Amino acid sequence: MGTETLLLIILSGIIALLVALFQYKYKAKYKGKWVLVFTFLRFLSVFAILLLLINPKFTQVSIYTEKPNLVVAVDNSNSIAYLKQDKNALSILNTLTEHPELKKEFDIDVFTFDDVIKTSDTNIFKSKASNIDKALRELSSIYKNKVAPVVLISDGNQTFGNDYSVSNKYTQPIHPIILGDTTTYTDLKIQQININKYAFLKNKFPIEAILVYQGNAPISTKFTINQGNSILYSKVVTFSKQENSTVISLTLPANSVGVKSFTAKLQALKSEKNTTNNSKNFAVEVIDQKTKIALVSDFSHPDLGALKKSIESNEQRAVEILNPIDFLNKKNDFQLVILYQPNNKFKEVYEVLNAENKNRFTIVGAKTQLSFVNNNSKVFNVAQTGQEEDFQAIFNLNFSPFLIEDINFEDFPPLKGPFGDISFTVPFQTLLGKSVLGISKNEPLLATLETNSRREAVLFGENIWQWRAQSFLNETSFNPFDDFIGKLTQYLASNQQKVG
Template identity: 50%
Template sequence: MQTETITYIIISGIIALLLALFQYAYKSKIKGLRSWLLSALRFVTLFSIFMLLINPKFDKITYFNEKPNLVVAIDNSESIDYLNQSQNSTDFINALKANEALNSNFNLEFYSFGKEIHQADSLLFDEKQSNMALVFKRLAEVYNNSIAPTLLISDGNQTYGNDYAYATKRYKQPVFPIILGDTTTYTDVKIQQLNVNRYAYLKNKFPVEVIATYNGNSPVNTQLRITSGTTTVFSQPISFSKSETSRIVNLTLPANSVGVTSYRAQVVPLDNEKNTINNVKNFAVEVIDQKTNVAIVSDILHPDLGALKKSIESNEQRKAEILSTTEFLSASGDFQLVIVYQPTNNFRALFKEIDRLKLNKIVIAGTKTNWSLLNQLQSNYKQQLTNQIEEYQPSLNQNYATFIVDNLNFSEFPPLTAEFGETTFSVPFETILYKTINGTEIDEPLFATFEINDRREALILGEGIWRWRAQAFLNEDSFNTFDNFIGKLVQYLSTNKRRTRLNVNYESFYNGNDNVKIAAQFFNKNYEFEDNANLNITLKNKDTDETQSFPFVLKNTNYEVDLSGLDAGNYSFTVKVNNENISKSGELKILDYNVEQQFLNANVSKLQSLAETSNGTSYFIDNTNAVINNLLNDSRFATIQKSTKKVVPLIDWKYLLALIILSLSAEWFIRKYNGLI
């Protein structure tokens, strides 16, 4: 309490006492005990009122005990069941929940993980992938500022995501791996990795790289075979020994027909080999008869150019070249799409050539753009000339109807830089992204597309797209989402097909462990997104003639259906809109491959290393009593007494008001009783 406040309280006490004595002691007719009693009551009333006016503040300290958290992360992938450890895992979880001492000393929190991490409501051990690095990333967001020893119940075999061996750099908690499995070594040969491009071009040969590994002590001979249907397209003998445990086989296969062709790579199993599933790997290649060539034309150097090239070429169907205006004019007939980056005075001949060849184009404007010239070279839009620079953040147009645009959380992306001023269009256009200035969305496009005279064009009013690609990686640990966004824009501009009210987005084939998701958009007759439509997909397994139907679910600005539980095989499908005579058909292939069944035992050494680097201890699943006892006896995880300090103003103390009422009431009663009122 401050000295000034204490001074006010002392003065208030003196004043209250003087006023009370003045009324009941100085020249008062009341004498004796009644006088002193009434003076005391009046003093209490006045002093309490003065205290409320001063309203001093007091420190209130509350003590409480805080138990540490015990985080239990359980591997819910299929490999646990495949290694016959699902029952052991369930029994251990039940033992933790039933232990009274453990529950009284820790707050137990259970999570299960596969490709994602969830609260552990139930364990089915049916996840197709295991991403252990994501587990530590998500737990770090919750528990890094508390005491939270972590039990990791897993076989240590990761099939997806970054290497979890470095997780302790981000996760600052001791990790206690509970190892599911044993250290028994089995003789085994398998296809460790198979590398092949997703696309190939008709009449060409495409490369395939097969990496086969061996675990054993004796020299062995086997054979690598690649078949397509019943035809063997490649065969080669391979041998292994204790010192030579891997073989890399590089080969090429012909692309003779357009469409998806599936292949089966197999290392012939050894005698008495325990796991033969990992000897086989299915793969597929989509053969296409043409490639989209994109010219990125610029006379300045900018990191946007490299970002655009990387995004476009992330799809093997497309190739991008960064050219100057002179270089493009000498090879203009080789391209189906032109990206005109920040046109300057040298771009007059370029625009004439694009018009002559009737090419589609993307125009990207920025701080170096000569808008005076650009306004002259085309008549579709005009930019107000201000010679001022502004930064614009993007905001997604939920009703964009030309192609499916996923929301990449654009509003959190860094701003693009461009010349300030209004852009007016003289042709019908659609906005993909609106401009946002200082958090306020304005009705002006940042990204726009339009069609005129059977040609398509996009206008991007800002430079700095490379920052968007970097931000997408920070958000997703992958460039894929941003690259897909640019890829859809390029795909739309590379063709002159008429737009339709129903758009369906899918891949020609999926690996067995991929998420098989199909997205769709449906628009009304004015090409406005219809968010209350009923879409269904009917799938037919071409191998078994079995037919299944699934409804689409609205997700942001798309309809989506998850088909991840489908068996491997060839499927035809039809997407229909209820109450509308509109449908789209297609075909897809799901390859037979289960990455979780590629393991023979637990990755003991990696889990033990994780425990050592995080100051934890590793245990095998049959040693559960030691786990619980060591956790209870570890001094790092003792219950901590903490205190909270709260500043409480006197006006919040309700008892003071009651004291004032009580003293006034008592004074009135005494005066009334003695006939003084």
């Protein structure tokens, strides 16, 4: 309650008192013994009315001290036990959780992690996986609005996940306690092999090897690439304390079709203790041609670029974006045709596709000319209402034409498509269903069908570029979405029964 309100209350009391005295002392004709009682009651009634008009508000302020969190994250992987550091880890954990000064200053929360993070202080050190980066990112999310420094108890060995040592996504300070032997030994290792997953028959494919040396004395060793018992490449490499890394670039011929396995090796030093990182296996699939896909559209749209990038993430596929006229000049070059929001300019395109019974993928959106598509598709019909709607995706667990995983489709942004009933003239399978505001429409958003030895897919919505962007936000990678589009493309471009 402010000072102004308090002054008004005091003034109200004075006014109420003056009114009561004026009425019962100055003007009153009756001077009996009840005058004081009536005066007091009049004072109370007038004061109460004035108090209601002022409507004072009372605010209660409570002050308390909230201790910051101290988060202890313990690596639960079996490498801790292998290094005979399990008892040491538990001892450190017990020291932290029972330390009187820490308990006084912090609320101590204990987590264990392997490939997932758990709210537990029970460690058996038997897990075969360790994802330090994921654990630290999840802890940053849990305590994003709090002061919560993290004490990380680990041997630093991560089996998978992003490189935690260079990440800038952790919002809390990290204080590592490293378990095991931290002595630095002389070591050679193949840091990374960079290759293309696919190569074309009778061509040469590039290989890039990143080699790293840890030590003080100058040394020389031999780097080789083997295929079975045959040495395909050999080179002597030298290192020193100052020049402790090198990159070797080479090419090898692709002489036959199939998956070819290779082993890159660095000859071990006599004093080297760890030789497991001196070799790396890798493979290249040799194919005899690319799958060529035409993406036909009469106008520009972000979906076109997203689909091209997604499909071409597999290097054995090539996408060419064409208008309907240009497609007709190259109609025999493609194994699959994607029709993006067709209109009456696609008339000859449909005539060619129907005459040659070509596989196709039709995408229907806000700019699609439905009357034209309904007359030319021959397999589906969309009621023309002149209205649009945003449709959320629902993954169909019973979809069977090819193997596919749910990549959290329901969390993706909605696609914009025409509002109207959809019907098919041939049997179809729903891969993704429609929902609006969480209510299922019992209609397909993405469907596949097979008719007359031809494969087709129909997507009843545009803005699929937002799905690729959301996939990256969710997973820090385009791979889940690209794999989904890749499997759909592989199914449509082939005539096999199943695609895994």
